[in-house]
Amino acid sequence: MAATMSDVARRAGVSVKTVSNVINGHPYIRASTRRRVEEAIRELDYRVNISARNLRSGRSGTIALAIPELTQPYFAELAQAVIDVAATVDLTVFVETTGGDVDRELAIVSGRREVFTDGLIFSPQGIGPDDASAITPTVPTVLLGERIFHSSLDHVTMANEAAANEAVTHLLATGRRRVVLLGAAPDDPVVGAGPLRLRGARAAYAEAGVDLDPRLVVAPREWSRDAGEATVRALLEQGMPFDAVFGMNDALALGALRALVSSGRRVPEDVAVAGFDNTLDARFSTPSLTSVDPGRREIAGLAVDLLHRRLSGQREDEEHEEVVASFRLEVRESTAA
Amino acid sequence: MAATMSDVARRAGVSVKTVSNVINGHPYIRASTRRRVEEAIRELDYRVNISARNLRSGRSGTIALAIPELTQPYFAELAQAVIDVAATVDLTVFVETTGGDVDRELAIVSGRREVFTDGLIFSPQGIGPDDASAITPTVPTVLLGERIFHSSLDHVTMANEAAANEAVTHLLATGRRRVVLLGAAPDDPVVGAGPLRLRGARAAYAEAGVDLDPRLVVAPREWSRDAGEATVRALLEQGMPFDAVFGMNDALALGALRALVSSGRRVPEDVAVAGFDNTLDARFSTPSLTSVDPGRREIAGLAVDLLHRRLSGQREDEEHEEVVASFRLEVRESTAA
DNA sequence: CTGAAAGCGCTTACAG
DNA sequence: CTGAAAGCGCTTACAG
Numbered sequence: 001m002a003a004t005m006s007d008v009a010r011r012a013g014v015s016v017k018t019v020s021n022v023i024n025g026h027p028y029i030r031a032s033t034r035r036r037v038e039e040a041i042r043e044l045d046y047r048v049n050i051s052a053r054n055l056r057s058g059r060s061g062t063i064a065l066a067i068p069e070l071t072q073p074y075f076a077e078l079a080q081a082v083i084d085v086a087a088t089v090d091l092t093v094f095v096e097t098t099g100g101d102v103d104r105e106l107a108i109v110s111g112r113r114e115v116f117t118d119g120l121i122f123s124p125q126g127i128g129p130d131d132a133s134a135i136t137p138t139v140p141t142v143l144l145g146e147r148i149f150h151s152s153l154d155h156v157t158m159a160n161e162a163a164a165n166e167a168v169t170h171l172l173a174t175g176r177r178r179v180v181l182l183g184a185a186p187d188d189p190v191v192g193a194g195p196l197r198l199r200g201a202r203a204a205y206a207e208a209g210v211d212l213d214p215r216l217v218v219a220p221r222e223w224s225r226d227a228g229e230a231t232v233r234a235l236l237e238q239g240m241p242f243d244a245v246f247g248m249n250d251a252l253a254l255g256a257l258r259a260l261v262s263s264g265r266r267v268p269e270d271v272a273v274a275g276f277d278n279t280l281d282a283r284f285s286t287p288s289l290t291s292v293d294p295g296r297r298e299i300a301g302l303a304v305d306l307l308h309r310r311l312s313g314q315r316e317d318e319e320h321e322e323v324v325a326s327f328r329l330e331v332r333e334s335t336a337a
Numbered sequence: 338m339a340a341t342m343s344d345v346a347r348r349a350g351v352s353v354k355t356v357s358n359v360i361n362g363h364p365y366i367r368a369s370t371r372r373r374v375e376e377a378i379r380e381l382d383y384r385v386n387i388s389a390r391n392l393r394s395g396r397s398g399t400i401a402l403a404i405p406e407l408t409q410p411y412f413a414e415l416a417q418a419v420i421d422v423a424a425t426v427d428l429t430v431f432v433e434t435t436g437g438d439v440d441r442e443l444a445i446v447s448g449r450r451e452v453f454t455d456g457l458i459f460s461p462q463g464i465g466p467d468d469a470s471a472i473t474p475t476v477p478t479v480l481l482g483e484r485i486f487h488s489s490l491d492h493v494t495m496a497n498e499a500a501a502n503e504a505v506t507h508l509l510a511t512g513r514r515r516v517v518l519l520g521a522a523p524d525d526p527v528v529g530a531g532p533l534r535l536r537g538a539r540a541a542y543a544e545a546g547v548d549l550d551p552r553l554v555v556a557p558r559e560w561s562r563d564a565g566e567a568t569v570r571a572l573l574e575q576g577m578p579f580d581a582v583f584g585m586n587d588a589l590a591l592g593a594l595r596a597l598v599s600s601g602r603r604v605p606e607d608v609a610v611a612g613f614d615n616t617l618d619a620r621f622s623t624p625s626l627t628s629v630d631p632g633r634r635e636i637a638g639l640a641v642d643l644l645h646r647r648l649s650g651q652r653e654d655e656e657h658e659e660v661v662a663s664f665r666l667e668v669r670e671s672t673a674a
Numbered sequence: 675c676t677g678a679a680a681g682c683g684c685t686t687a688c689a690g
Numbered sequence: 691c692t693g694a695a696a697g698c699g700c701t702t703a704c705a706g
Contacts, residue, residue, distance in 0.1 A: 002475075004683055015693045020685065028691055047475060050453035051397070052683035055388035055698050061451060069417055070432075071617065076413035080406055083434055092451045095407075095432045097420055114398060114429045116387035138339075138384060225621045254621060261623045280408065284562045284591060286598045286623055341699060352677045357701065365675055389699035392682050677705085689693085 003044035012040035023048060054116055062092045063119040063307055066108045068100040073279040074249065074296075075123070081300035082121060089308045091118075100125035111138030119307040124148050129191060140310045142303045147192045154306045155322040158294040160193050163327040164200030165207075167274045167292050168246050170329060172208040174337040176244035176272055178216060179205075180235065182228060182256060183248025185219035194219075197248045197276065216242060220252060228255025236263050243271055244335075250275035250282045250291055257285060257334065272335040287333035295325035340381035349377035360385060391453055399429045400456040400644055403445045405437040405463075410616040411586065411633075412460070418637035419458060426645045428455075437462035448475030456644040461485050466528060477647045479640045484529045491643045492659040495631040497530050500664040501537030502544075504611045504629050505583050507666060509545040511674040513581035513609055515553060516542075517572065519565060519593060520585025522556035531556075534585045534613065553579060557589060565592025573600050580608055581672075587612040587619045587628055594622060594671065609672040624670035632662035 005023075009016045014033060021029055022037040040046070054060045065082050067075040083093045094115050098104040105127045107113065108120070120137060123144040127134075132150050135141075142154040149155065171179045181201045184194030198217070205212040218235065220227035228247055235242065236259065245260075247253025253275030257267060265271050267287055275282055278293035302323050309315045342360075346353045351370060358366055359374040377383070391397045402419050404412040420430045431452050435441040442464045444450065445457070457474060460481040464471075469487050472478075479491040486492065508516045518538045521531030535554070542549040555572065557564035565584055572579065573596065582597075584590025590612030594604060602608050604624055612619055615630035639660050646652045 006683080016684085017686090017694085018692055021692085024685090030691065033691085047448050049392070049683050050451070051388050051392035052698090053685075054453075055386070055392050055700080056683080056685040058685095058698075060388070070407065070413045070420070071417045073410065073413070076407045076410070079432075080408045080434065083407070094452070095416075097417065111384050114387070115431070116391075225617075258621060258623050258625075280562075281618060284595060286595050343699085353700080354678085354702090355676055358676085361701090363675095367675070370675085386699050389682090390701075392684080393699080393701040395682075395701095675706105679704090680702085682701085683698105685698085686696085688695090690691105 002049075003046040004049070005046070007044055008037065008040045008046050011044060012036045059311075060116050060118050061090065062094055062115075062117045063121065063304075064094045064096050064108070064113070064115065064117040066096045066098055066105070066120065066122045068123070068125040069097050070095070072251070073281055074251075074277045077279060078123070078296055078300060081297050082304060085297075085300045085304045086308075089304065091304065091308060091311075098126065102126040102131070106131065106134055109141070110134060110136045118311050121303045121307065140307055142306050144299065144303060145193060146196055149191075152320055154303075154310075154320055156299050156302045156306070156325065157322065158299065158325050159327050160196035161200035161203070163292045163294065163329070164197035164246070164248070164276065165204045166200075166327075166329050167276065167290070168201040168204035169208065170290070170331065171244045171246060171272055171274055171335060172204060172210055174272065174335060177210055178213065178242040179244040179246055180232070180242045180256075181212075181217045181246055181248075182231060182252050183219065183223065183246075184217075186214065186217045188219070194223075194248060201246055215240060220255075223249050223252055225251045225255035225258070228252035229259045230255075232256040232259035233263070236260075236265075245271060245273045247273065247275045250277040250279045250289065253289055253291070253334075254281060254285055257287075257289065268334050268336045274335050278330050282330070282332070285334075290332045290335040291330050293328045293330050295327055298325040339386075340383040341386070342383070344381055345374065345377045345383050348381060349373045396648075397453050397455055398427065399431055399452075399454045400458065400641075400648075401431045401433050401445070401450070401452065401454040403433045403435055403442070403457065403459045405460070406434050407432070409588070410618055411588075411614045414616060415460070415633055415637060418634050419641060422634075422637045422641045423645075426641065428641065428645060428648075435463065439463040439468070443468065443471055446478070447471060447473045455648050458640045458644065477644055479643050481636065481640060482530060483533055486528075489657055491640075491647075491657055493636050493639045493643070493662065494659065495636065495662050496664050497533035498537035498540070500629045500631065500666070501534035501583070501585070501613065502541045503537075503664075503666050504613065504627075505538040505541035506545065507627070507668065508581045508583060508609055508611055508672060509541060509547055511609065511672060514547055515550065515579040516581040516583055517569070517579045517593075518549075518554045518583055518585075519568060519589050520556065520560065520583075521554075523551065523554045525556070531560075531585060538583055552577060557592075560586050560589055562588045562592035562595070565589035566596045567592075569593040569596035570600065573597075573602075582608060582610045584610065584612045587614040587616045587626065590626055590628070590671075591618060591622055594624075594626065605671050605673045611672050615667050619667070619669070622671075627669045627672040628667050630665045630667050632664055635662040 184198040220231040275291040278291040282289035282291040521535040557568040612628040615628040619626035619628040
């Protein structure tokens, strides 16, 4: 049987309250008392029962991060960033993966969850604007990304449009004239990262005074390397001329890179390639991949800060913020002039 | 104020016990009773208090997975695999990252943790055999990997030696004679993946009757792409002749690939490269990377199964197993003959 | 099939 | 600075 706080109290000859004070770093405890308690803890190999603490205090010191899946480097890196930032304000992160499944996402965002957390950072993928009304969070929640907007939740976004604009402007500035826009379908009705990045990319064409061949706007079935590779391979096979590819995430861009190289194209000499996310994969691919850095660290920092300030009572319940992280285009080998 | 179980009971006109039975899927409840309870739950928007449940039952339905960091694809993919497998037996996974830090690892493995879980799957990186005595788990624990052995814990390992042997045998069989062994130092005293893979690689040389130039055994400062790239670049700069590289993980191999390509070497024509881990990065690099698949899915399955069987009382406390996952060499472009 | 009571192990006011 | 008591919201035997 594990020792309880009252076992410790009895052994140290103090009350349970005093043991609790010592454990929770309460100040103003006589040094001798503290020493006696700590000794009793050691002797009994006592450990706090987290469930009891959580039940009584109504808090857990834990926040959840819900993302589609850890096998996508963007999300793995985001998760690590959130974990690291949260640790600086003594919050533990529970990473939950949804697989982008609508039901799982709805369950998470409406409080039907298996783990008790004080807050939630949620990056939706399956649910869309139509599901906004089904969002009935039971804990303070910060939304990530552009899929959903909800007037009574905090929100951290990235500058999708401006960032995509800069990437395509860069490609056009290096002399490319037929830049494939790989990601969103031209008629995608959803307000999300894809359509926003597409809009920014289109604007770059317009601003450079270059006509965009509509056949260069292509949407793979998903934003994965496999799909990126297949889509670009298909373009090559049908003899479509192009001299650059803007992948709307790094996975697509890396898939494109692979299709190009395996078909004998040289990158960047024959075709330039740029991506979006600036994952570690972009930095280490061959050639290294030019990519938009969406400020992952900053996104993590902003999201945790919004939650932490609310949890610690520094923000009012009715107050809701929307913040935008700043981006930067990382130019690398894949788009050399 | 959130509704409690007794609010629901009052509204449904039943006892708290009956509400509990309905929520926990207890059989033998009159259909009409169940319906009334479910309606009351809906009306009151009642949600179970997880802390209270955990405290009373002494269980959480949650297991922890402690890994060094999510930014390493091997671990991100392992984490996703563990999450997926655990879900099939109704266990939720709490991913904890240690950064390979000795103190954090010791804290986790001796029960000083912030979250209440029923079990632990632990992949140590910082602590070594000398710390084995400091391992005093408070919950059933499964160790992963070769860094530590502990007679009273379950253990899942991979066939490091045989797998490395097969990879190097493959390189030698395609005619390469000077295979760089990139990873472990020849005099590394630690019993871990590195020394074991080195031993298997050496044996491959011996079995093929090829002499191993000791200068081809090189240890980067860490098993990262950066370090792999720097180490191979240094070899190239000092004019060391070699016609293949066996990276003891994919990160090292991909770093080597990059150093080779950026210095004008062709892969696999001039230098062949093989890795270990078979991460998604290996499949998608250019050229695609031959790599040992250590059976990540199987490792996740075995670890969760060991834990689940113990938690569900199907295994005795004194019983401890050590299981080895099976591997397979995935041959790809980077080692074409 | 359902109820009444006890109790899991903490923290939180309330005192002094 | 420390104590005694209450109570967080469930599940678990024990009855019937």
